[in-house]
Amino acid sequence: MPKSNDEKEDKLIYTDDIIKERIGKYGAIYFPSDIKESIDDILGNEIKKEILDDFFKALKKYNEFTENLKNTKLAPNLTVLLYGPPGTGKTSLTRGFAKKFNIPICVVESDRLVSPLLGDTIKNIRGVVELAAEISKDRGAFVLFFDEIDAIGSERSNIHEVGEIKRAVISFLQVIDRINYEGVPLAIFGATNHQHQLDSAIWRRFTFHFKFDFPDFHLRKKIIESFISKVKNAKIGVDDSINSNLAIEYKEVQKVSKELQAKLGRFVSEFENGLFWQEYRKKSKSTGLLELTIGYSGSDIERGTRVALLKSINTGLLTYDNFYNSLKLVGGTAIHVERQDILSASKQIPNRSKTYTKNNRKLPSGPPEI
Numbered sequence: 001m002p003k004s005n006d007e008k009e010d011k012l013i014y015t016d017d018i019i020k021e022r023i024g025k026y027g028a029i030y031f032p033s034d035i036k037e038s039i040d041d042i043l044g045n046e047i048k049k050e051i052l053d054d055f056f057k058a059l060k061k062y063n064e065f066t067e068n069l070k071n072t073k074l075a076p077n078l079t080v081l082l083y084g085p086p087g088t089g090k091t092s093l094t095r096g097f098a099k100k101f102n103i104p105i106c107v108v109e110s111d112r113l114v115s116p117l118l119g120d121t122i123k124n125i126r127g128v129v130e131l132a133a134e135i136s137k138d139r140g141a142f143v144l145f146f147d148e149i150d151a152i153g154s155e156r157s158n159i160h161e162v163g164e165i166k167r168a169v170i171s172f173l174q175v176i177d178r179i180n181y182e183g184v185p186l187a188i189f190g191a192t193n194h195q196h197q198l199d200s201a202i203w204r205r206f207t208f209h210f211k212f213d214f215p216d217f218h219l220r221k222k223i224i225e226s227f228i229s230k231v232k233n234a235k236i237g238v239d240d241s242i243n244s245n246l247a248i249e250y251k252e253v254q255k256v257s258k259e260l261q262a263k264l265g266r267f268v269s270e271f272e273n274g275l276f277w278q279e280y281r282k283k284s285k286s287t288g289l290l291e292l293t294i295g296y297s298g299s300d301i302e303r304g305t306r307v308a309l310l311k312s313i314n315t316g317l318l319t320y321d322n323f324y325n326s327l328k329l330v331g332g333t334a335i336h337v338e339r340q341d342i343l344s345a346s347k348q349i350p351n352r353s354k355t356y357t358k359n360n361r362k363l364p365s366g367p368p369e370i
């Protein structure tokens with residue numbers, strides 16, 4: 001039956017304010033102009049970036065895209081799961097893409113959906129997905145990002161009744177299937193640090209699975225250099241020894257990598273059973289930023305840089321010692337997530353004495369000063 005004029009006028013227009021008010025109950029909403037990150041801030045991850053670029057292009061041209069694929073029944077679900085340790089760029093990269101493609105994104109803390117009250121979790125899950133679908137019908141492409149998605153339906157969630165966990169999972173799956181079937185320009189992202197605890201039915205609902213991990217030494221070098229150049233942009237002097245020591249260390253580490261590969265006839269990861277760094281330590285007497293930051297996430301390196309800045313802001317100069325000590329102070333996340341492979345690579349670091357300082361001073365053995 002055609003709608004009367006009155007009904008048409010009553011149709012809710014999702015202005016920015018209404019979206020904020022309604023969806024704010026479930027999480028944080030970011031409009032493109034609020035987003036500071038750019039995809040270029042997250043270094044590495046090149047293949048993921050290429051795939052996500054196609055993904056977001058399809059999301060922007062959703063109607064055209066689904067129309068073309070309609071009779072094939074092959075239109076992929078616009079769902080992406082990002083998994084891996086904290087601070088490796090999962091949220092920032094997604095926000096960066098939302099900005100690049102001018103799409104609003106709501107980051108839902110899945111923990112907040114989960115309620116010990118029977119039935120409330122299901123109501124919340126349905127509520128947020130249905131609301132996001134309505135918004136995307138009205139406004140065009142929209143991204144719903146479930147952070148800590150394992151909280152829905154795992155032992156980690158604070159639902160204590162097993163039946164309720166199952167019902168929450170089923171409800172999540174049903175609502176996602178329905179949205180996919182209805183065909184709205186809504187992309188659903190999920191992120192988790194606990195992929196092994198994620199219900200396998202949830203895992204399978206996602207079309208793409210992207211693994212994020214601690215950066216290898218090539219990427220750590222780039223991340224360190226990028227934060228150093230940001231410090232320079234803030235008009236704080238940066239001691240040349242930081243970049244020159246990093247370059248020397250990188251060359252040495254690369255040499256060990258090539259030699260190991262030649263010796264064993266295969267690529268040897270620096271995170272493999274400590275073998276790589278044991279070999280490095282035999283050959284090199286000095287330690288540096290790349291060795292220190294084994295098991296650091298991009299976010300740990302960022303935090304270390306911020307700590308170093310506390311001192312540099314007063315002196316106007318970021319020195320090698322300050323930078324090294326600040327990174328050492330914040331520590332790497334691998335230790336907290338008990339990644340034995342990575343920890344076995346880094347365990348000898350505290351005993352290493354000689355460092356790449358300009359004047360070859362020993363680093364203090366106690367807790368480093370800021």
Ligand SMILES: Nc1ncnc2c1ncn2[C@@H]1O[C@H](COP(=O)(O)OP(=O)(O)OP(=O)(O)O)[C@@H](O)[C@H]1O
Nearest residue numbers: 041042043085086087088089090091092298299302
């Ligand atoms: N590959 C990287 N290159 C440059 N910076 C990075 C990289 N990975 C992480 N960072 C830095 O760490 C910050 C935090 O990353 P982000 O919050 O996206 O991590 P996450 O994987 O979502 O973590 P969590 O699992 O804890 O939610 C980024 O804003 C960025 O400054």
Ligand SMILES: [Mg+2]
Nearest residue numbers: 090091147191
């Ligand atoms: Mg995150």
